[in-house]
Amino acid sequence: MDTVVVTGASRGLGRYCAEQLQERGYKVVGLGRAAVADAPFEIRAADVTDASSVASALSDLRRDAGVYALINAAGIASMNLVVTTPPDTVRRIIETNLLGTIYCCQQIAPALMRRGSGRIINFSTLGVPLGLKGEAVYVASKAGVEGFSRAFAREMSAHAVTVNTIAPGPIETALIAKVPKEKIDAVVSQQIIQRQAEPVDVWNIVSMLLSPEAGMITGETIHVGGA
């Protein structure tokens, strides 16, 4: 049974993907800010902004040839103008979204290298190509994820490990719970497919990237709904 590590697995897209993986026979190891009792899969508590916390939560998987994939779904957002975003919030967004992704890749990549195959899926946002007003810091963190993923894909290609990024628009999760509907509609209207995506739309791309048939897809950012 292949193991898939999912960060941000306690809620939102991470939780949705983790549940889909579990139903399809994968062993899921989730990471969350706190252990969750009602999850149908293992969730380990870790702070992705702290490299040592990630390392201690995942240390047993570093040499585990059963690990097949890492899905970095942990992320936070704060919709605000740059000049009114407190520095602590700026740092927290960059640390969680960008550094958290890098730290988790550093910890799981050795297992995938040993295995000689695998998948890493990171998350960005349609806000990057759309340059959304009020999301500059969030967009900066996710643009970093996209650049990191493209370059990291080259490092991992020798080990038959693909690294790709999925960039969804607004999806009904806790991440955008406080965003007014008109703002969501305004973003959706800029997508090529002008329909608000659902978690299953993201899962379908995750599922495709995990498949053996996706072995030649790497270093790509897939925009959900198009941008």
Next chain:
Amino acid sequence: MNVTYNEIEQFIRGEVSALTGRPLDAVTPATVLVGAHRVIDSADLVMLLLASEDFARERLGASFDWTSDSAMSEARSVLRSVESLSRHLESLQQTGA
């Protein structure tokens, strides 16, 4: 455990030989692993580090942590050559790290 320095060096030379395709005799203690005259590319260097991590754990009963801040800052000196890496692994065994 009591693995001798020569056994550790033999392991490192064997790994470098296997990764680079060079004859074992052509891999010496002075063989350079990083920098201008290195014989091993960066992807294979990572594989050497992974193999060394396993060797340290299984044969030396020690932890070879090459990803921590302190290890990374020392990496260039530790990885300078087959001999320097072998000496570092030997020191881990001695300290029981």
